[in-house]
Amino acid sequence: MNKDALLEVKNLKKYFPITGGFFNKVEGYVKAVDDLSFEIIKGEVFGLVGESGCGKSTTARSILRALDPTSGEVNFYNSKTEEVYNLASMDKAQLRGVRQYIQTVFQDPYSSLNPRMTIKEIVAEPVLINKLAPKSEFDEIVADRLERVGLKANYMSRYPHAFSGGQRQRVAIARALSINPQFLVCDEIVSALDVSVQAQILNLLEELKQEFELTLLFIAHDLSVIKHICDRVAVMYVGKIVEIAKTEDLFANPAHPYTESLLAAVPKTDPESGREILSLEGEVPDPSNPPSGCYFHTRCKYAEEICKKEFPELREVKGNKVACHFAKELELNGIAEI
Known part of the structure; x- marks a missing residue:
């Protein structure tokens, strides 16, 4: 693995079986991700671009292990412990210890936030799951992250329906940053927003990248967005x-x-x-x-x-x-x- 790389993807494949007939026999495969290899250097924004259906989101989900890869390696270098993990081969128990270093922000801010949870509960949820701080410190952590993404601390008692799409996406970013990750996957995070709001979110991401020393995998189909924020780009x-x-x-x-x-x-x-x-x-x-x-x-x-x-x-x-x-x-x- 390259000493400057935070993430190395080697020969990654994700095939979905096609079944048919009375016994549901496998008749073929949809090759959604077909033998990908690339590196993401620590501190950079690596873009993934291509037409809809080319496999961008499937690639991200396979890296995150939201989907189990068919084959290949996803090597992640943890700069805090100086260890390298092959995410593709880890079991659920092992992944649980690594997930705190890798977070994601999803495309749709309307469906990615639980409408029954307050903003405080949403932003603090990763901290709670990973047991990184006592509940007595949640108010301080949530207030800090909300202010870092441009929202007021007193918003934490409100529910997602009270916010616009751009504000909800800021909440989603605050949630991702609540546990100080090293690697952030952004999957079409501005495509559902107005153009003026897109620019605000992109500028915010650039600031947070420097502040939190983040490395980003940024997925988009809009080339103007890719050009604005990415250091390197892979075309799928x-x-x-x-x-x-x-x-x-x-x-x-x-x-x-x-x-x-x-x-x-x-x-x-x-x-x-x-x-x-x-x-x-x-x-x-x-x-x-x-x-x-x-x-x-x-x-x-x-x-x-x-x-x-x-x-x-x-x-x-x-x-x-x-x-x-x-x-x-x-x-x-x-x-x-x-």
């Missing part, structure tokens, strides 16, 4: 990573045709820019029956015969890690601004 397509690069390099000089297509579909902020907005033709392949070779060849305008037969390995090209047979030859178009 049908359960596989097709490109990993620094954010500025990915946007300015994409190395995979799918990344180019995603960038070309971003709406123009300047109507006089002359940039053509393109949309991908064809349908996303079925992850239970993906095409042979490169999964993207059915929609790629640069595809050749080899693309239909051999799946390209993820290799370094032009500073990016990219899975494309012709990455060295292609000159793809990026975008300067979003």
Whole structure:
């Protein structure tokens, strides 16, 4: 494991069985996450982006062990104990001791908070479960976390229905930070919010990242959000990573045709820019029956015969890690601004 990495994912797979017939025999598998490998460096914001259904959230849930991976490793380095844990192979009892270092913030702030619990009970719940402080200290902990996310301490006696979507997401972030985690998974946490509120939450996350020395896995489909907050980005397509690069390099000089297509579909902020907005033709392949070779060849305008037969390995090209047979030859178009 890289000494600078907080999390290392190696050959991670999550297959869902397809059953049928009178005896419910397994007839195939949906390959939601198909052999992913990447590292998240301590202190960075690592973005995961791609079309809906490409496996982003399944990847996050497999890392968190909300879903049990089919195979692979998820190595987590605990900087407090200086130990490395393979989350993918740990049992429930072992995971319970590690979960306090890894927290998550979910997409929908309306469903992720229990409407029958007060804000104090919600924010203090991780502290209670992990037995990290006596109940006499809960008021102080909750008040501190609420103020850190921009809410008043006297809100702790209220219930979630009294708050807007943006305020609820701040409560969810306060809950995640209540036990001082090292690693935070943010799964589409601003996609359900208004644009102005999105900017506030993203700026808040950047401040909290510095304050709490956090490392983030940030999942989104909105490229403008990804560019605003992420240090590096992995692009997913049908359960596989097709490109990993620094954010500025990915946007300015994409190395995979799918990344180019995603960038070309971003709406123009300047109507006089002359940039053509393109949309991908064809349908996303079925992850239970993906095409042979490169999964993207059915929609790629640069595809050749080899693309239909051999799946390209993820290799370094032009500073990016990219899975494309012709990455060295292609000159793809990026975008300067979003």
